[in-house]
Amino acid sequence: MASLTIGRYVPYNSFIHKMDPRAKLFALIVLMVAIFLPYPTYVMSFTIQGIIFLFGVFLLWRSHVSFFRVLKSLAALWIMVIFILIIYVLVPRTTNYPAFDINGFVIYWDSILEAARILLRLVLMIVLSMVLTSSTKPLDLTAALEWYLYPLKLIGFPSHIVAMIISLALRFIPTILDDVERIMKAQSSRGVDFENGHLGTKIKAIVSLIIPLFVSSFIRSDELANAMECRGYDPNAKRTRYRKLHFRAVDFVETFVVLAIFAGCLTLSIMQLDAYNAIWGITTL
Amino acid sequence: MKNILEVKNLSYTYQGENAEALHDLSFSVPAGSYVAIVGHNGSGKSTLAKIIAGLCSYKKGKVTLFGEELNKNNLPALRKRMGLVFQNPDNQFVGSSVRDDIAFGLENRQVPSEKMDGIILEYATKVSMEKYLDHAPENLSGGQKQRVAIAGVLAMKPELIIYDEATSMLDPVGKKDILDITFGLREENPDLSVISITHDIEEALRADYVIVLNKGKLVLEGKPSEVFTHADTLKEIHLDAPFLMSLIDSLRKEGMDVPSDVDSLEKLEEYLCQ
Ligand SMILES: Nc1ncnc2c1ncn2[C@@H]1O[C@H](COP(=O)(O)OP(=O)(O)OP(=O)(O)O)[C@@H](O)[C@H]1O
Ligand SMILES: [Mg+2]
Numbered sequence: 001m002a003s004l005t006i007g008r009y010v011p012y013n014s015f016i017h018k019m020d021p022r023a024k025l026f027a028l029i030v031l032m033v034a035i036f037l038p039y040p041t042y043v044m045s046f047t048i049q050g051i052i053f054l055f056g057v058f059l060l061w062r063s064h065v066s067f068f069r070v071l072k073s074l075a076a077l078w079i080m081v082i083f084i085l086i087i088y089v090l091v092p093r094t095t096n097y098p099a100f101d102i103n104g105f106v107i108y109w110d111s112i113l114e115a116a117r118i119l120l121r122l123v124l125m126i127v128l129s130m131v132l133t134s135s136t137k138p139l140d141l142t143a144a145l146e147w148y149l150y151p152l153k154l155i156g157f158p159s160h161i162v163a164m165i166i167s168l169a170l171r172f173i174p175t176i177l178d179d180v181e182r183i184m185k186a187q188s189s190r191g192v193d194f195e196n197g198h199l200g201t202k203i204k205a206i207v208s209l210i211i212p213l214f215v216s217s218f219i220r221s222d223e224l225a226n227a228m229e230c231r232g233y234d235p236n237a238k239r240t241r242y243r244k245l246h247f248r249a250v251d252f253v254e255t256f257v258v259l260a261i262f263a264g265c266l267t268l269s270i271m272q273l274d275a276y277n278a279i280w281g282i283t284t285l
Numbered sequence: 286m287k288n289i290l291e292v293k294n295l296s297y298t299y300q301g302e303n304a305e306a307l308h309d310l311s312f313s314v315p316a317g318s319y320v321a322i323v324g325h326n327g328s329g330k331s332t333l334a335k336i337i338a339g340l341c342s343y344k345k346g347k348v349t350l351f352g353e354e355l356n357k358n359n360l361p362a363l364r365k366r367m368g369l370v371f372q373n374p375d376n377q378f379v380g381s382s383v384r385d386d387i388a389f390g391l392e393n394r395q396v397p398s399e400k401m402d403g404i405i406l407e408y409a410t411k412v413s414m415e416k417y418l419d420h421a422p423e424n425l426s427g428g429q430k431q432r433v434a435i436a437g438v439l440a441m442k443p444e445l446i447i448y449d450e451a452t453s454m455l456d457p458v459g460k461k462d463i464l465d466i467t468f469g470l471r472e473e474n475p476d477l478s479v480i481s482i483t484h485d486i487e488e489a490l491r492a493d494y495v496i497v498l499n500k501g502k503l504v505l506e507g508k509p510s511e512v513f514t515h516a517d518t519l520k521e522i523h524l525d526a527p528f529l530m531s532l533i534d535s536l537r538k539e540g541m542d543v544p545s546d547v548d549s550l551e552k553l554e555e556y557l558c559q
Contacts, residue, residue, distance in 0.1 A: 171378070233393050
């Protein structure tokens with residue numbers, strides 16, 4: 001199951017790794033919002049997306065994620081690329097900038113640029129989330145999530161239990177993937193074909209995988225619950241924490257930088273300010 | 286000597302089942318002893334362990350742990366004084382690394398975070414896992430995971446450790462490691478009591494006391510050298526007596542009066558040469 005490499009934690013000791021997961025999660029969310037804000041012109045969108053993209057690539061480089069892996073995860077987007085291109089090109093637009101005219105079927109620049117804008121957003125989402133997930137241990141991410149959900153405790157939301165559930169789920173992903181592999185082998189040796197056949201046989205094959213998988217997972221969860229109970233776990237009792245989160249000076253700086261970027265983007269978006277026109281007097285698309 | 290565990294007339298039936306999983310069981314475990322519980326599959330050994338750990342609540346009989354009768358109110362307190370190690374190494378590994386797994390029990394006990402690293406290192410070293418502290422469970426062997434489970438239990442400083450077939454999914458080397466660690470612990474701390482549910486007759490031979498269960502009933506109990514000479518009874522309930530013990534049993538049937546303190550081949554040889 002080596003194919004599950006996208007977004008996996010890469011152990012390294014960069015300054016990004018050392019940052020507080022809460023600050024990183026906050027930065028991710030804020031930058032994502034900045035990407036999705038509406039900007040007055042395409043060129044403005046591309047400029048802002050480009051700046052954030054360069055920022056993201058810089059962070060990826062600093063957190064020592066191999067570019068091959070980034071490309072591999074981006075390559076997984078190709079279906080989306082085709083899909084978006086087709087949709088945007090086929091949907092007719094009413095602007096005066098025809099790009100091509102194929103036997104009377106006109107494709108407008110608008111369609112192409114809009115498709116490009118959407119695609120860039122997707123790429124940015126992947127790049128930015130990769131910075132977070134490759135530099136942050138799942139457990140720390142869970143802890144950050146729990147911290148953000150903490151206020152919900154006031155209205156009775158069990159954020160600590162949710163965090164425990166998430167971290168147990170993360171812990172058991174490799175174990176259950178192992179189970180999948182084992183069950184597939186066992187069923188294959190009994191004649192189930194997971195690769196060939198029409199839809200009906202495929203569905204049957206999947207069922208023959210899913211049912212034993214559920215049974216084994218339930219047995220596992222039952223035993224796990226027993227083990228946790230014996231080790232004194234009480235979901236409602238107070239617990240101390242082994243891993244404590246530390247918000248340091250770098251995290252303040254990082255949060256400040258990200259907020260500054262966000263404030264800039266927000267201003268441009270709300271005022272629908274076309275910087276190119278305002279500064280250089282150039283009108284762009 | 287004080288008894289750490291007393292079971293009196295304990296019977297237990299699972300909800301929705303007709304047959305009793307345990308029937309009128311009585312025995313006691315003196316403090317500081319190593320008790321092996323053996324029996325065929327489905328003889329109720331795990332059920333017994335679950336009752337002692339308070340995972341199943343019993344209705345008939347009486348279970349006294351550390352001098353107190355087990356009930357809902359004192360269960361959390363009594364549980365703090367014992368630790369369980371289960372059969373499947375994967376299903377009791379809670380943390381995402383060795384460190385985090387040992388810390389899990391400490392967190393539950395509200396040990397201050399500053400003290401945890403020291404405790405984790407101390408107990409990881411006891412089970413020779415100090416080099417693997419940051420390893421994830423999927424990168425450890427079954428035996429290593431069981432050693433971590435033992436470290437997690439030891440870090441709670443229990444007076445009683447219960448193994449429910451803790452070695453049955455391990456290879457011979459892993460099995461031997463776990464047994465060596467356990468016997469080493471007892472040498473270090475003679476007050477530590479161990480109840481080991483096992484299919485491994487050689488392990489049972491090293492115990493102070495053996496209890497044989499069959500279909501929820503206690504069939505035989507006593508020192509290993511006594512219990513395992515009942516070769517016929519053992520065969521009836523599908524258990525093999527160890528080679529030495531079947532040999533002694535056969536010799537006795539031939540009319541020889543082998544004394545009951547003969548518990549090794551050397552001693553038997555000595556006796557036969559007299
Ligand atoms: N959760 C359950 N619900 C109903 N019946 C159960 C449950 N667990 C066990 N039993 C039944 O209780 C009896 C004793 O089971 P138990 O698991 O205690 O045996 P065991 O001695 O531990 O066996 P093994 O050597 O296979 O682990 C068996 O007949 C079993 O079918
Ligand atoms: Mg069992």
